[in-house]
Amino acid sequence: MTVMQMFRMDGQVAFVNGAGRGIGAASALALAEAGADVAIRARTLSQLEETADGIRAFGRRALVLQAIEDEGDDIAALDRAVEHFGSLHSLVNVVGGALPGPFLRGTDEKLNDAFEFNVTGPIRMIRAAVPHLLESGGGSVVNITTTMAHLVARGFSTYGTVKAALDHATRLIAADLAPRIRVNAVAPGSIHTESLEVIMRDPEIRKSIEDATPLRRLGTADDIAAAVLYLCSPASSYMTGKTLHVDGGLRIPNFDMGLPDL
Numbered sequence: 001m002t003v004m005q006m007f008r009m010d011g012q013v014a015f016v017n018g019a020g021r022g023i024g025a026a027s028a029l030a031l032a033e034a035g036a037d038v039a040i041r042a043r044t045l046s047q048l049e050e051t052a053d054g055i056r057a058f059g060r061r062a063l064v065l066q067a068i069e070d071e072g073d074d075i076a077a078l079d080r081a082v083e084h085f086g087s088l089h090s091l092v093n094v095v096g097g098a099l100p101g102p103f104l105r106g107t108d109e110k111l112n113d114a115f116e117f118n119v120t121g122p123i124r125m126i127r128a129a130v131p132h133l134l135e136s137g138g139g140s141v142v143n144i145t146t147t148m149a150h151l152v153a154r155g156f157s158t159y160g161t162v163k164a165a166l167d168h169a170t171r172l173i174a175a176d177l178a179p180r181i182r183v184n185a186v187a188p189g190s191i192h193t194e195s196l197e198v199i200m201r202d203p204e205i206r207k208s209i210e211d212a213t214p215l216r217r218l219g220t221a222d223d224i225a226a227a228v229l230y231l232c233s234p235a236s237s238y239m240t241g242k243t244l245h246v247d248g249g250l251r252i253p254n255f256d257m258g259l260p261d262l
Contacts, residue, residue, distance in 0.1 A: 006235040010035035013085040015078060017125060018094030020047035022193035026221035027092055027228040029054045034229055037061040039081035075128045088132040089139045090232040093122035100155035111158055118162040123169060138180040142231045143170050147189045147247040167243055174241030182240040186227045189247025192218040214249030
């Protein structure tokens with residue numbers, strides 16, 4: 001097998017949770033381009049259908065799974081994907097997020113909701129995926145965290161905290177599941193997706209973020225998708241319990257998000 005062939009995923013099945021747009025959609029398309037069939041889950045059906053069309057354009061099979069609020073829907077979707085495709089080789093947890101805001105305007109409810117969305121949900125999906133991954137002879141799990149799990153900036157106390165928990169959970173679960181299942185994470189920096197669009201409309205905020213980034217630009221969803229493909233594919237077969245920082249070199253986030261004091 002050549003080095004380039006190590007990035008191929010022919011005959012494999014991936015499940016991308018949060019694949020309607022942005023990083024999730026780009027990751028699903030990258031996996032399909034590498035040869036995988038992909039099950040995609042998100043809340044907005046129209047976005048899922050667009051992602052599915054892109055997957056099929058690469059000659060791969062796509063399964064659209066619209067997320068609903070019912071308890072257990074995420075696990076049911078995973079089971080449906082395995083039933084449909086017959087196997088599972090990779091799980092990509094993209095679902096997550098929390099808006100920045102002043103610390104004193106936070107509440108216990110907001111923090112608990114963010115933890116459920118960013119930590120409990122992905123861990124629940126990993127636990128459910130393990131039997132299926134083992135049946136396929138092993139596999140890969142990739143969690144999407146954030147560079148703010150490691151850096152410090154005003155306004156990110158909730159988001160940074162819960163993503164730091166997911167980041168460390170990645171290392172702990174990797175130890176539990178080795179050697180047959182690999183568990184890694186990708187920590188994006190400032191990625192120009194729809195979720196960041198509101199902030200990017202302010203030219204001063206955008207410039208402050210770009211100036212704080214050594215590569216002097218925002219990242220793209222494809223920048224993250226390339227890292228996801230690497231971690232799902234055999235190319236990263238000697239890697240587990242690690243986080244890839246795809247952040248343009250950001251180390252000191254001295255940008256101003258325009259948030260009020262406290």
